[in-house]
Amino acid sequence: MKAAIQTEFGDASVLKYADVDVPKIGKHEVLIKVAYTSVNYADIKQRKGNKGKGSFPLTLGLDAAGTIEKASADSSLAKGDRVIAFPRAGSYAEYVVANEQLVFKIPDTISLEQAATIPTVSILSDILLHEIGQVKKTDTIVIHSAAGGVGSMLLQLAKLVGVQKIIGTVGDLNKENYVKRLGADVVYTYDTFTEEVLKLTENLGANVIFDSVAGEVTDRSLKCLALYGTLVQYGNSSGKAGTIKTSDVHSSCKNVKGFSLGTTRKYDPARLAPVAEKVLKLFASNQITLPISQIFDLKDVAKAHKLIESRKYEGKVLIKI
Known part of the structure; x- marks a missing residue:
């Protein structure tokens, strides 16, 4: 099969279009024929070696949209099912393997192209807004990198629930x-956001700030956090x-919460299924979309x-396989 691989860390030129073996599935895994995958900023960091790890040859990519090619006899998934998934070893490839817990069926009304925009940014955004940030309608919130994939989704989800x-x-107006x-x-x-947020809120500050x-930007965010x-x-x-100091959060009663979708996929994958079901319904009913x-x-x-x-982009960047 064809795949994009790299054998060293570096700039975009290290990415090569190559022939590799089709991966084999193990217990509780499925083989997926990929239609589209997305490019996330985490891919850039991994390509450069900023994450400090990588086994070569390396295939990048966090998520995929496609159809089930092979599943075990006792699986709830079957050949031909249309799915989104988080593969175990990259998604820039014609075929990928994923654990069944990280594979989610998509409604017929969602195209595979649109589905490819969903997995990483939509599931992450819903968790950030509702579980981590616990945003209320009466809140004033700040979404950094608002034109990116997660930012685009956080904006829509916040608007959908009526955030005040x-x-x-953005980096560029x-x-x-x-x-x-x-x-x-x-x-x-x-x-300019620190001063503008304080001015807009009469020096009270924002209730929740999403920082990627x-x-x-973290330092400036703490200065305009309520x-x-x-x-x-x-x-x-x-x-x-x-940089966050104890003095930043002690007397002000401010909170700092961290979250990683990658960590959650690895250590608590079952947490993602209900969120995936929720966002897929929102896409299927056209309540949200991702440009x-x-x-x-x-x-x-x-x-x-x-x-x-x-x-210099807005929304999601996709790769057609």
Whole structure:
């Protein structure tokens, strides 16, 4: 089968279109014929070696949309079932293997193309908003990187439940109209949001801030987080760690919560099934959608990575297998 692999860490040029063996399934696993996969910022970090690990040859990719090719006789899944999944060894390939707990059937009304936008960002966003952030309708919230995949979904989910004030931040105000269309009331840049949030809230601050950027953005977020507010930290696309001191949270009663979908897939996969079912219903009923920025062929995966790194996109970037 064809796959995109790399044999060393580096820039997008290390990604190669190659022939590899079709993987074998083990106990409680299924083989999936992939139609589409998505590119996530975590792929960029892993390609570069920022995560400090990787067994070569390495195939990147967190999620996939496709059809079941092979399943065990006692499986609840069967050949031909349309699914989304989190494969065990990358998704930039014609066939992938996934544990049944991380495979979810999709309704007939959702195309495989649209389905490919869903797994990572939609399941993550729902957990961040409702379980980790525990956002209430009366809250004022800030969503960093609001034009990205998770940001696009957080905006819609927050709007869907009637959150009172939704603030989006972006690196470039050219993305302002896109972010507002998805649900933001106001949009600021990373350079100005601290002062603007305080001004907008009469110095009370935001109740919940969703931070996937880290670095200086984390520091600035804490300065405009309300008393008893929650900073939800779930990434570091800036490449730098944010600094949090005990004095930042003690007397102010502020909370800092972290969450990783990757950790949850590994240690608590059963937690994801009810969330997947919920977001799939929202997509099937057209209550939410995720705009697709661009679709690349598998052999052009390096171009997809360059687009993600340029940050000149809105919504999801997909790879057609």
